Amino acid sequence: MGFNPLDHSGIPLDRQLRNWRELNVAPIDPDHCDPYTRCRIITMNGIEVEAILFSHQLARHCPDMDVKRRLASTRYIEAQQQKVVNWLLPGTSSVLETTIAYEQVAVDLTAWVARMEPDPYLKQAYQFGVLEDFDHLYRYANLYEIIEHRKAESIVDQLTEVMPGRPTRMHHRDPVDNVREPYDRSSANPLSKLHALTVMSAEQQTMNFYMNTGPTYIEPIARQLYQEIGLIEEEHVTHYESLVDPGETWWEQLVNHEYNECYLYHSFMETESDPKVKAIWELHLNMELAHLQEACDLMRRHDGREPREVLAPELPNVLTFEPNKGYLRGLIADQLDLTTLGAGYVREAHERFEAMQEALMGGEAAPSDRVMERQREEAGREYRLETEGEHPVAALRERG
Template sequence: MSFNPLEQRGIPLDRQVRNWRELNVAPLDPDHCDPYTRCRVIAMNGIEVEAILFSHQFARHCTDPDVRQMLARVRYIESQQQKAVNWLLPGVSSVLETTIAYEQVAVDLTAWVARAEPDPYLKQAYQFGLLEDFDHLYRYANLYELIEHRKAESIVDGLTEVMPGRPTPLHHRAPVDNLREPYDRSRTDPLSKLHALTIMAAEQQTMNFYMNVGPTYMEPIARQLYQEIGMIEEEHVTHYESLVDQGETWWEQLVNHEYNECYLYHSFMEQESDPKVKALWELHLNMELEHLHQACELMRRNDGREPAEILAPALPNVLTFEPNKNYVRQVIEEQLDLTTLGTGYVREAHERFEAMQAALNDGGPAPSDQVMTEHQEAFGRDYRMQEGEHPVPALREDWNHWNR
């Protein structure tokens, strides 16, 4: 189905404000909802949070009072959208359960984007990050069983495997090695812009989530694990944001943001299994069409360019939450040992990487390894949920990657 958001009009901006009753959405049932409905909620919350933060930054760099007024009007609506979306998450879920759902988002969203990405350099960047989020899922799943005595399969529901990826302690790189080369805004496929914005927003939300909920834990091992993985999310935001061409004008970035929101609400509406949530995606799509229209007007007026020049002629294929088990296994098999050097990738532990590792590990093992040791002591095994043996022989029996 071809859908061109540039040719559609949505709900007029002055009719988009919702009252408290309309914002008071009924939360999902954590034990009976489609796990991918929860994934869509978490992903879309990240997109809305990015929309809000981007608009604030824009306003702080904008001297035109008319533009600041327009940004404020749209931003208020986006804040309501963020509330309506994120408040679908149920209060009965523990923080760790929501965390495991965040990692399921990171795995299946990044895997899908990596598969769909036309540019090989960008594809490599997603594959690289994928193996790290995949290992975070495994480490948090072990913490979950240790503390709550539940298995993460009750959350991910067999849609995503839980087993070792690239070992978490090895994700800590020298900060400069987290920067990538950006795509070229004038030559890249418009789809690549949407991918980069989406994954950047999702990882940014994960970073914000961990940095704020981590200290609400009482258990020392939980506090430490959130701290460690929170630092890796900082690396991931650096990694993904650097893919976006820094030469894009503010107006161009605003249009890309609004267009991406249309793309994702449209995608999620097409695949949603929960009728109430589907209705919300549809409503928000109709709001976003108008936000996009306003952004396009600002770009025409201030940049003197047609938004159609930087956008795709129609929405790309629906971005889909679906199992990526075979794909993830293949990437593990081929790329587990990679690290970054400058803006490229290498297999050897180079000097800058070793120095960073030494600085972090000289007081004892990383929390992500401690949690595995604790789990092994308590249960005599690690927790994993895999279909068939692990693609890397050394990680089949033993979690301990240092024995490889």
């Protein structure tokens, strides 16, 4: 029997407020935690941030004072949840270590979504994007060795390979070519809606993280790489947010957000290996069940529709963080040379793509390439973690 969040009331909203002692959770131990526990934390932080930002946007467009007050009440609890989740990350980890974990999230979350996505067009969007995140992980891992003289396997723990994907310098496209066609809200599989919202939220949080932490570095090479990849994350947010049907009403979007939070907290509660963190996922799930009921009531009142008309009748199979090495190697071998043109994909560079490359590069190497040049100069080799054999593309195999 599946789990349908609509059939559960959760913890009443007036009993969800937590005090400072309850909010001040102990962080995970970065040296002994399951890397996928850290990935789940980073993912849920992005999901909570998106829920808060969406609620603020809805409130700014809503003249009804009662609705604004109801949104404010739920949003404050969401903000407490976000603080608890994000504060699980340890202060002993450097920004660059957290960055590598962010990219591990982007790789294995997006790869899993691509594997499970039922719509071919949406699947292609995730397959395209994940090859760029894969290359970002490789660039940051080499920067990590340059600056901190440590290796990324201490973070990704053999679960995710570190090697070239689609070269980062090739990710810079004309903005109009980052806009994809949206799914049709009236016919889309409910799982497709959850996927789009999840990946969009995760990429948005990555974009925000890089734009805020990049300038905290002293080293010019680090500042430059964060600036380059931060701009690509802007492209990715545009890429993924455009998949969501803009015809969804505010109220439909609200219930989709709350339902997705239930889905993810339930998924992570079912798969979490750390008992302390698992208890937080369970508590937050029971809070979100009440938030979903509140959103459903607002939809009935202001949209005149029953939420069951637009939501899945039960949660799909749990979203799982797991290695995707073989799947990613297959994509690298088959799709590395793709770029976008309009809302589609092509294998040849075109006028807009080449103009964007020329405008940004100006005949100079991109920061992502300069990182690799410096790593080879200082260490005599690149940093890679190729656990499944040599790179599937001969041209990208490490130089002897």
